[in-house]
Amino acid sequence: MAKLSTAAPIRAAGAVLWRRSPYDRGIEIALVHRPRYxxxxxxxxKLKSGEPEAAAALREVKEETGMDCALGAPLPSSYYLVNGRPKHVRYWAAEALDGSFAENREVDRLVWLPPAAARARLTHDRDRPLVDALLDTLRGGV
Known part of the structure; x- marks a missing residue:
């Protein structure tokens, strides 16, 4: 049985990045592939020392996807263990504004997929409800 760490939780932030499809005006969601995992x-x-969560989400989207974005509604947070240490990730809906992807040290691929395909491509079950939360949020405001 894994022993829980008494260390402070790892704090992280991110976004479910979306755009209107240039083909059919439906919604597309960006997913990133991390070769390390x-x-x-x-x-x-992860948040940098003293960094606000929303600022970290914007920074991470830019670093990993090359995209500037506008943060929208908060989405559910994710909680899980990393080597026995709790990790808390805050998420937002984020509309892609401008930019282009370039492979980097953390991410080697980016895909834009319709929601059902994005849900199916996600590796971790904990990430799938975020697609549904995004769609619920967009139905209420887009």
Whole structure:
């Protein structure tokens, strides 16, 4: 049985990055592939010392996807263990504004997918409800 750490939780922030499809005006969601973990996920990362969560979400989206974005509604947070240490990730809906992807040390691929395909491509079950939360949020305001 894994022993829980008494250390402070890892704090991180990210976003479910979306845009209108240039083809059919439906919604597309950006997913990033991280070769270190060989997984597909939403852009996210650890907060720097003293950094506000929303600022970290904007920074991480830019670093991992090359996209500037506008943060929208908060989405559910994710809680899980990393090597026995709790991790808390705050998420927002984020509309892509401008930018272009370039492979970097953390992310080697980015895909834009319709919601059902994005949900299926996500590696971790904990990330799938964020797609539904984004869609619920957009139905109320877009």
């Amino acid at each position: 060989d997984d597909w996920s939403h852009p996210k990362g």
